[in-house]
Every structure is written in C-alpha cells, then in structure tokens.
Amino acid sequence: MRAAKPVSASVNRPAAIGNSMIKSELVQRVAAQNPHLYQRDVENIVGAILNEIIAALARGDRVELRGFGAFSVKNRPARTGRNPRTGAHVAVNEKHVPFFKTGKEMRERLNRVDG
Numbered sequence: 296m297r298a299a300k301p302v303s304a305s306v307n308r309p310a311a312i313g314n315s316m317i318k319s320e321l322v323q324r325v326a327a328q329n330p331h332l333y334q335r336d337v338e339n340i341v342g343a344i345l346n347e348i349i350a351a352l353a354r355g356d357r358v359e360l361r362g363f364g365a366f367s368v369k370n371r372p373a374r375t376g377r378n379p380r381t382g383a384h385v386a387v388n389e390k391h392v393p394f395f396k397t398g399k400e401m402r403e404r405l406n407r408v409d410g
Contacts, residue, residue: 362400369394
C-alpha cells in the first residue's frame with residue numbers, strides 16, 4: 296500500500312482523502328511549474344476553464360479536450376425506484392448527469408507498462 300503524499304500545512308483536509316487533488320492544489324502545482332505567472336492569475340485561468348466547461352455542459356454541449364477526454368451530459372429518464380428500507384415504490388424524476396470519457400492518450404499513459 297502506498298503512503299499518502301504529504302499535504303501542505305495551509306490545506307486543512309482529512310488524511311483519509313489519500314492521493315486525490317483539489318482545485319487549490321492544482322492551482323499551486325501549475326503556479327509552481329510556471330513561476331512567471333502569479334498564483335492569482337493561475338487561479339483565474341483554472342476557474343475560467345472550469346466555468347466554461349460547466350457552462351457548455353449546462354447548454355447541452357459536449358467539451359472535447361484532445362488527448363485528455365470528453366465531457367458530456369447524459370439523460371437519465373424518469374423511473375420507478377424502491378426505498379431500500381421499506382421496499383415501497385418511489386418515483387424518481389428525470390435528471391441530467393455529467394459524464395467523462397477518457398481520451399486515448401490519457402488511457403495509454405495511465406496503463407503504460409514501464410519496462
């Protein structure tokens with residue numbers, strides 16, 4: 296089992312998160328890799344990208360980032376569910392859920408065998 300990477304003291308998160316990364320950590324890494332950019336500018340750039348992806352999905356558009364993946368919205372039709380505690384039938388409304396499909400390059404990098 297791998298040990299969790301240390302999280303900076305400025306981030307107050309439970310240790311159970313493990314190797315996940317939150318938006319502020321992404322901003323810190325990008326800012327560290329690009330010292331010519333101010334951290335607040337990196338925050339604005341990351342925020343603008345994420346907000347535009349969200350806006351496109353809200354419009355029903357598909358967002359494709361070559362090599363990374365594609366974001367889209369899937370429609371889940373209304374259905375009849377069951378309450379697990381009582382077994383009673385429950386009407387579940389139609390909903391739209393975000394969907395992400397990884398790109399070929401990302402899949403290859405994640406599954407690369409070093410040898």
